[in-house]
Amino acid sequence: MRPKSERDFVAGLLFMLTGGAFAWGALGYGFGNGRNPGPGYFPFGLGLLLALLGGFLVFRALTVETDGREPIGRIAWRPLLAVVGAIAFFAAALPRLGLPLTVAIATFGVSFATPEARWRPALLLALVMAGFCTAVFVGGLRLNLPLWPLPFHHWGG
CATH class of the missing domain: 1.10.287 (Helix Hairpins)
Known part of the structure:
Protein backbone atom coordinates (compact mmCIF):
# COMPACT_ATOMS: atom_id res chain seq x y z
CA MET A 1 0.00 0.00 0.00
CA VAL A 64 -6.94 9.44 4.06
CA GLU A 65 -6.84 11.13 0.64
CA THR A 66 -5.12 14.51 0.60
CA ASP A 67 -5.11 17.36 -1.91
CA GLY A 68 -2.27 15.78 -3.76
CA ARG A 69 0.85 13.88 -2.97
CA GLU A 70 2.94 15.96 -0.65
CA PRO A 71 6.45 14.96 -1.61
CA ILE A 72 9.04 15.24 1.08
CA GLY A 73 11.48 17.16 -1.06
CA ARG A 74 15.14 17.83 -0.51
CA ILE A 75 16.82 17.82 2.87
CA ALA A 76 17.49 21.34 4.14
CA TRP A 77 21.11 20.82 5.15
CA ARG A 78 21.86 24.30 6.47
CA PRO A 79 19.22 24.33 9.25
CA LEU A 80 19.84 20.67 10.06
CA LEU A 81 23.58 21.16 10.50
CA ALA A 82 23.13 24.46 12.36
CA VAL A 83 20.76 22.94 14.93
CA VAL A 84 22.68 19.68 15.39
CA GLY A 85 25.96 21.61 15.54
CA ALA A 86 24.61 24.01 18.17
CA ILE A 87 23.38 21.12 20.32
CA ALA A 88 26.72 19.29 20.03
CA PHE A 89 28.61 22.51 20.79
CA PHE A 90 26.43 23.16 23.85
CA ALA A 91 27.02 19.66 25.21
CA ALA A 92 30.78 19.85 24.69
CA ALA A 93 31.34 23.46 25.75
CA LEU A 94 29.11 23.84 28.83
CA PRO A 95 31.59 22.38 31.35
CA ARG A 96 34.46 24.44 29.89
CA LEU A 97 32.87 27.80 29.02
CA GLY A 98 30.07 28.11 31.56
CA LEU A 99 26.35 28.53 30.99
CA PRO A 100 26.03 32.16 29.84
CA LEU A 101 28.83 32.05 27.27
CA THR A 102 27.81 28.62 25.95
CA VAL A 103 24.17 29.65 25.56
CA ALA A 104 25.18 32.89 23.85
CA ILE A 105 27.49 31.19 21.34
CA ALA A 106 25.07 28.34 20.60
CA THR A 107 22.13 30.73 20.15
CA PHE A 108 24.17 33.05 17.93
CA GLY A 109 25.30 30.11 15.78
CA VAL A 110 21.89 28.52 15.41
CA SER A 111 20.41 31.88 14.42
CA PHE A 112 22.14 31.46 11.07
CA ALA A 113 20.15 28.36 10.19
CA THR A 114 18.27 30.63 7.82
CA PRO A 115 19.94 32.71 5.12
CA GLU A 116 17.85 35.74 6.13
CA ALA A 117 19.56 35.97 9.52
CA ARG A 118 21.42 39.16 10.41
CA TRP A 119 24.18 39.41 12.98
CA ARG A 120 22.77 42.25 15.14
CA PRO A 121 19.40 40.63 15.94
CA ALA A 122 21.22 37.30 16.40
CA LEU A 123 23.62 38.91 18.87
CA LEU A 124 20.76 40.55 20.77
CA LEU A 125 18.89 37.23 20.93
CA ALA A 126 22.05 35.46 22.13
CA LEU A 127 22.57 37.96 24.96
CA VAL A 128 18.91 37.83 26.03
CA MET A 129 18.89 34.01 26.00
CA ALA A 130 22.14 33.84 27.97
CA GLY A 131 20.71 36.11 30.66
CA PHE A 132 17.35 34.35 30.69
CA CYS A 133 18.83 30.83 30.93
CA THR A 134 21.21 31.90 33.68
CA ALA A 135 18.41 33.56 35.64
CA VAL A 136 16.03 30.61 35.28
CA PHE A 137 18.35 27.62 35.66
CA VAL A 138 20.95 28.96 38.09
CA GLY A 139 19.04 31.71 39.88
CA GLY A 140 15.53 30.27 39.91
CA LEU A 141 15.96 26.50 39.85
CA ARG A 142 19.32 26.55 41.68
CA LEU A 143 20.93 24.07 39.29
CA ASN A 144 24.61 23.50 39.90
CA LEU A 145 25.96 24.71 36.54
CA PRO A 146 29.27 26.41 35.77
CA LEU A 147 28.89 30.15 35.25
CA TRP A 148 32.32 31.17 33.93
CA PRO A 149 35.03 29.68 31.71
CA LEU A 150 37.27 27.00 33.25
CA PRO A 151 39.95 29.01 35.08
CA PHE A 152 37.29 31.20 36.71
CA HIS A 153 34.68 28.54 37.46
CA HIS A 154 32.01 29.47 39.90
CA TRP A 155 29.31 26.87 40.14
CA GLY A 156 25.82 28.26 40.50
CA GLY A 157 23.12 26.77 42.63
Whole structure:
Protein backbone atom coordinates (compact mmCIF):
# COMPACT_ATOMS: atom_id res chain seq x y z
CA MET A 1 0.00 0.00 0.00
CA ARG A 2 1.45 3.35 -1.06
CA PRO A 3 1.13 6.29 1.37
CA LYS A 4 -1.17 9.09 0.29
CA SER A 5 0.90 11.61 2.25
CA GLU A 6 4.63 10.96 2.31
CA ARG A 7 5.25 13.67 4.92
CA ASP A 8 2.76 12.25 7.41
CA PHE A 9 4.01 8.73 6.77
CA VAL A 10 7.67 9.55 7.45
CA ALA A 11 6.78 11.79 10.43
CA GLY A 12 4.65 9.00 11.89
CA LEU A 13 7.44 6.46 11.52
CA LEU A 14 9.91 8.82 13.22
CA PHE A 15 7.44 9.49 16.05
CA MET A 16 6.89 5.76 16.54
CA LEU A 17 10.63 5.09 16.56
CA THR A 18 11.42 7.92 18.98
CA GLY A 19 8.48 7.20 21.28
CA GLY A 20 9.23 3.49 21.31
CA ALA A 21 12.88 4.14 22.15
CA PHE A 22 11.96 6.43 25.04
CA ALA A 23 9.37 4.01 26.40
CA TRP A 24 11.80 1.10 26.12
CA GLY A 25 14.59 3.12 27.78
CA ALA A 26 12.25 4.11 30.62
CA LEU A 27 11.67 0.45 31.47
CA GLY A 28 15.17 0.38 32.97
CA TYR A 29 14.04 2.76 35.72
CA GLY A 30 11.68 2.11 38.59
CA PHE A 31 8.13 2.43 37.29
CA GLY A 32 6.22 2.90 40.52
CA ASN A 33 2.45 3.37 40.33
CA GLY A 34 -0.09 6.14 39.80
CA ARG A 35 -0.01 7.24 43.41
CA ASN A 36 3.76 7.05 43.83
CA PRO A 37 5.35 7.26 40.36
CA GLY A 38 8.96 6.25 39.92
CA PRO A 39 11.54 7.87 37.63
CA GLY A 40 10.46 5.75 34.64
CA TYR A 41 6.74 6.47 34.92
CA PHE A 42 6.58 9.83 33.12
CA PRO A 43 9.09 9.06 30.30
CA PHE A 44 7.34 5.75 29.64
CA GLY A 45 3.94 7.41 29.37
CA LEU A 46 5.21 10.19 27.10
CA GLY A 47 7.09 7.71 24.92
CA LEU A 48 3.99 5.59 24.61
CA LEU A 49 1.86 8.63 23.72
CA LEU A 50 4.38 9.72 21.08
CA ALA A 51 4.45 6.22 19.58
CA LEU A 52 0.64 6.14 19.50
CA LEU A 53 0.56 9.54 17.81
CA GLY A 54 3.03 8.21 15.25
CA GLY A 55 0.83 5.18 14.65
CA PHE A 56 -2.15 7.47 14.10
CA LEU A 57 -0.15 9.54 11.59
CA VAL A 58 0.97 6.45 9.68
CA PHE A 59 -2.60 5.12 9.58
CA ARG A 60 -3.88 8.50 8.38
CA ALA A 61 -1.15 8.74 5.74
CA LEU A 62 -2.13 5.34 4.38
CA THR A 63 -5.90 5.78 4.38
CA VAL A 64 -6.94 9.44 4.06
CA GLU A 65 -6.84 11.13 0.64
CA THR A 66 -5.12 14.51 0.60
CA ASP A 67 -5.11 17.36 -1.91
CA GLY A 68 -2.27 15.78 -3.76
CA ARG A 69 0.85 13.88 -2.97
CA GLU A 70 2.94 15.96 -0.65
CA PRO A 71 6.45 14.96 -1.61
CA ILE A 72 9.04 15.24 1.08
CA GLY A 73 11.48 17.16 -1.06
CA ARG A 74 15.14 17.83 -0.51
CA ILE A 75 16.82 17.82 2.87
CA ALA A 76 17.49 21.34 4.14
CA TRP A 77 21.11 20.82 5.15
CA ARG A 78 21.86 24.30 6.47
CA PRO A 79 19.22 24.33 9.25
CA LEU A 80 19.84 20.67 10.06
CA LEU A 81 23.58 21.16 10.50
CA ALA A 82 23.13 24.46 12.36
CA VAL A 83 20.76 22.94 14.93
CA VAL A 84 22.68 19.68 15.39
CA GLY A 85 25.96 21.61 15.54
CA ALA A 86 24.61 24.01 18.17
CA ILE A 87 23.38 21.12 20.32
CA ALA A 88 26.72 19.29 20.03
CA PHE A 89 28.61 22.51 20.79
CA PHE A 90 26.43 23.16 23.85
CA ALA A 91 27.02 19.66 25.21
CA ALA A 92 30.78 19.85 24.69
CA ALA A 93 31.34 23.46 25.75
CA LEU A 94 29.11 23.84 28.83
CA PRO A 95 31.59 22.38 31.35
CA ARG A 96 34.46 24.44 29.89
CA LEU A 97 32.87 27.80 29.02
CA GLY A 98 30.07 28.11 31.56
CA LEU A 99 26.35 28.53 30.99
CA PRO A 100 26.03 32.16 29.84
CA LEU A 101 28.83 32.05 27.27
CA THR A 102 27.81 28.62 25.95
CA VAL A 103 24.17 29.65 25.56
CA ALA A 104 25.18 32.89 23.85
CA ILE A 105 27.49 31.19 21.34
CA ALA A 106 25.07 28.34 20.60
CA THR A 107 22.13 30.73 20.15
CA PHE A 108 24.17 33.05 17.93
CA GLY A 109 25.30 30.11 15.78
CA VAL A 110 21.89 28.52 15.41
CA SER A 111 20.41 31.88 14.42
CA PHE A 112 22.14 31.46 11.07
CA ALA A 113 20.15 28.36 10.19
CA THR A 114 18.27 30.63 7.82
CA PRO A 115 19.94 32.71 5.12
CA GLU A 116 17.85 35.74 6.13
CA ALA A 117 19.56 35.97 9.52
CA ARG A 118 21.42 39.16 10.41
CA TRP A 119 24.18 39.41 12.98
CA ARG A 120 22.77 42.25 15.14
CA PRO A 121 19.40 40.63 15.94
CA ALA A 122 21.22 37.30 16.40
CA LEU A 123 23.62 38.91 18.87
CA LEU A 124 20.76 40.55 20.77
CA LEU A 125 18.89 37.23 20.93
CA ALA A 126 22.05 35.46 22.13
CA LEU A 127 22.57 37.96 24.96
CA VAL A 128 18.91 37.83 26.03
CA MET A 129 18.89 34.01 26.00
CA ALA A 130 22.14 33.84 27.97
CA GLY A 131 20.71 36.11 30.66
CA PHE A 132 17.35 34.35 30.69
CA CYS A 133 18.83 30.83 30.93
CA THR A 134 21.21 31.90 33.68
CA ALA A 135 18.41 33.56 35.64
CA VAL A 136 16.03 30.61 35.28
CA PHE A 137 18.35 27.62 35.66
CA VAL A 138 20.95 28.96 38.09
CA GLY A 139 19.04 31.71 39.88
CA GLY A 140 15.53 30.27 39.91
CA LEU A 141 15.96 26.50 39.85
CA ARG A 142 19.32 26.55 41.68
CA LEU A 143 20.93 24.07 39.29
CA ASN A 144 24.61 23.50 39.90
CA LEU A 145 25.96 24.71 36.54
CA PRO A 146 29.27 26.41 35.77
CA LEU A 147 28.89 30.15 35.25
CA TRP A 148 32.32 31.17 33.93
CA PRO A 149 35.03 29.68 31.71
CA LEU A 150 37.27 27.00 33.25
CA PRO A 151 39.95 29.01 35.08
CA PHE A 152 37.29 31.20 36.71
CA HIS A 153 34.68 28.54 37.46
CA HIS A 154 32.01 29.47 39.90
CA TRP A 155 29.31 26.87 40.14
CA GLY A 156 25.82 28.26 40.50
CA GLY A 157 23.12 26.77 42.63
